[in-house]
Amino acid sequence: MNPLRARLASLELENPTMLASGVMGETGGSLLEMARCGAGAVVTKSVGSEPRKGYPNPTLVELEEGYVNAMGLPNPGIEAFAAEMEAARECPVPIVASIFASSPREFADLARRMEGYGASALELNLSCPHAKGYGMEVGVDPEAVAAIVREVKASTSLPVFAKLTPNTHRLVEVAQAVEGAGADGVVAINTLRAMVISIEARRPILSNRGGGLSGPAIKPVGVRCVYDLHAALDIPIIGVGGAETWRDVVEYIMAGASAVQVGSAVARRGSCVFKDIASGMSWFMRENGFRSIEEMVGVAHE
Amino acid sequence: MNRQLMVRVSGVVKEGVGMTSIRFPFNRIIAPGQFLMVWVPGVDEVPMSASYIYGEKGITVRDVGEATKALSSLSLGDVIGVRGPYGRGFEIPTGKVLLVGGGSGMASLMAAADFIGDPGRVDVLIGARTSEELIFVQRAKAASKEVHISTDDGSSGRKGTVVDMAIEHLAKKSYEVVLGCGPERMLVALRRACEEAKVPCQLSLERYMKCGTGLCGSCAIDGLRVCADGPVFEGSELGRLPEFGTSKRDECGRPIRL
Numbered sequence: 001m002n003p004l005r006a007r008l009a010s011l012e013l014e015n016p017t018m019l020a021s022g023v024m025g026e027t028g029g030s031l032l033e034m035a036r037c038g039a040g041a042v043v044t045k046s047v048g049s050e051p052r053k054g055y056p057n058p059t060l061v062e063l064e065e066g067y068v069n070a071m072g073l074p075n076p077g078i079e080a081f082a083a084e085m086e087a088a089r090e091c092p093v094p095i096v097a098s099i100f101a102s103s104p105r106e107f108a109d110l111a112r113r114m115e116g117y118g119a120s121a122l123e124l125n126l127s128c129p130h131a132k133g134y135g136m137e138v139g140v141d142p143e144a145v146a147a148i149v150r151e152v153k154a155s156t157s158l159p160v161f162a163k164l165t166p167n168t169h170r171l172v173e174v175a176q177a178v179e180g181a182g183a184d185g186v187v188a189i190n191t192l193r194a195m196v197i198s199i200e201a202r203r204p205i206l207s208n209r210g211g212g213l214s215g216p217a218i219k220p221v222g223v224r225c226v227y228d229l230h231a232a233l234d235i236p237i238i239g240v241g242g243a244e245t246w247r248d249v250v251e252y253i254m255a256g257a258s259a260v261q262v263g264s265a266v267a268r269r270g271s272c273v274f275k276d277i278a279s280g281m282s283w284f285m286r287e288n289g290f291r292s293i294e295e296m297v298g299v300a301h302e
Numbered sequence: 303m304n305r306q307l308m309v310r311v312s313g314v315v316k317e318g319v320g321m322t323s324i325r326f327p328f329n330r331i332i333a334p335g336q337f338l339m340v341w342v343p344g345v346d347e348v349p350m351s352a353s354y355i356y357g358e359k360g361i362t363v364r365d366v367g368e369a370t371k372a373l374s375s376l377s378l379g380d381v382i383g384v385r386g387p388y389g390r391g392f393e394i395p396t397g398k399v400l401l402v403g404g405g406s407g408m409a410s411l412m413a414a415a416d417f418i419g420d421p422g423r424v425d426v427l428i429g430a431r432t433s434e435e436l437i438f439v440q441r442a443k444a445a446s447k448e449v450h451i452s453t454d455d456g457s458s459g460r461k462g463t464v465v466d467m468a469i470e471h472l473a474k475k476s477y478e479v480v481l482g483c484g485p486e487r488m489l490v491a492l493r494r495a496c497e498e499a500k501v502p503c504q505l506s507l508e509r510y511m512k513c514g515t516g517l518c519g520s521c522a523i524d525g526l527r528v529c530a531d532g533p534v535f536e537g538s539e540l541g542r543l544p545e546f547g548t549s550k551r552d553e554c555g556r557p558i559r560l
């Protein structure tokens with residue numbers, strides 16, 4: 001039996017790493033490639049009802065310990081995404097479809113379309129920190145979030161994961177509302193609101209001015225959020241935020257994550273990051289007598 | 303670490319009609335074929351192949367869009383942001399090299415010629431639509447003992463495509479590798495010519511790019527990232543990519559037939 005096997009609601013992952021949304025997830029070909037590189041599951045770019053160009057460049061600032069980005073949710077729209085899902089369906093791993101919308105009904109429509117396209121599960125983007133009318137603008141209100149989850153759950157049979165924002169003191173309350181509304185899991189965290197100013201140009205570098213911070217800089221924030229959520233929830237938690245090495249992934253799992261998404265590290269470490277993490281974890285689990293991922297989940301709470 | 307540096311423009315040179323080279327101090331090692339993300343504050347940030355990789359670094363811009371127009375109209379002393387260098391450049395062997403460039407594609411090839419640094423070891427074929435759009439002819443002649451020119455309309459050099467000229471060279475001389483950069487249709491024909499001549503080639507591709515670092519996937523070609531896995535690809539790799547020569551993506555990620 002494969003000790004790295006991870007269980008997320010009804011999904012079975014060969015290893016607990018997942019490709020995070022927003023990274024190499026806009027095309028079927030890139031999702032397939034990430035699956036070939038060893039991701040236990042892949043999450044698509046967040047897709048909305050209509051095509052969106054996103055913001056003009058600069059959309060990314062590179063820092064020592066991460067990135068600040070404001071892409072602006074570019075995506076081809078749900079109609080055109082059919083072809084990408086068609087191509088991605090050859091993936092040997094589960095495909096989690098990330099969707100964003102501005103109302104519960106729109107979320108539910110997108111969810112039904114993604115189910116029709118063959119998605120294995122849904123990730124609700126309730127946490128993008130830089131798109132007006134979307135993401136964390138709805139994701140910080142427990143009532144609003146619960147209404148979205150209820151509507152999506154009622155309209156599809158797929159497992160539903162809600163991706164939460166750390167940019168609120170009400171994270172646990174929002175997560176409990178998500179759980180109460182029937183979600184199958186939560187994903188924490190999205191990027192932290194951030195800005196970088198060029199002192200020579202005397203202006204923020206990103207065209208959107210503000211953006212979201214990702215990468216190793218936010219890992220301790222993510223670990224703390226997952227730890228708090230594990231104490232408060234019964235549904236599985238998918239950890240995300242700055243995980244780059246097997247040590248980081250083990251840390252998230254010990255905090256309470258059942259699987260861990262990897263995003264920025266795909267650029268910082270290369271596409272081989274998933275395989276590197278999995279092989280490091282096998283070694284660590286063998287050395288420390290862990291026979292399954294489940295045995296490790298939340299051990300830091302004991 | 304590829305963090306953005308703010309630099310002052312130290313040189314502006316008109317290369318041909320609508321073509322301008324911008325030089326600036328940028329103290330990082332750049333391999334030929336790699337690119338930089340160049341930010342004009344308040345306008346845009348665009349990927350640009352490095353056309354000068356020694357001394358003051360440089361890019362060469364064709365003024366086709368808002369960002370490239372802003373770049374072409376920069377003056378000495380203006381401040382721009384530069385991050386990088388990014389991507390996989392040309393891997394240049396020790397033997398004889400044939401450079402085949404179309405239009406502004408000459409930019410990264412001239413960086414390769416400078417890297418080779420031996421006029422006897424490199425032949426250069428320069429193609430353009432008309433004589434006015436030819437660039438780097440003098441620079442190529444300084445870098446190579448054998449430079450040939452073709453234009454689509456015959457206004458300078460031979461009338462015809464630069465790939466026709468490449469086919470003749472491949473038939474009569476032996477090369478260890480062919481390096482190519484230019485419009486994708488030209489690259490498709492060049493790859494085929496090299497395959498028939500059984501000479502390996504490395505070709506530099508262009509796709510719509512946002513992050514430049516291999517993160518967002520906007521520049522994906524069949525799952526590979528032009529910004530991180532390319533922009534230079536081996537001809538044999540391109541043979542396995544159905545999107546090469548047939549399809550690219552718009553800003554939303556929708557496929558567009560080429």
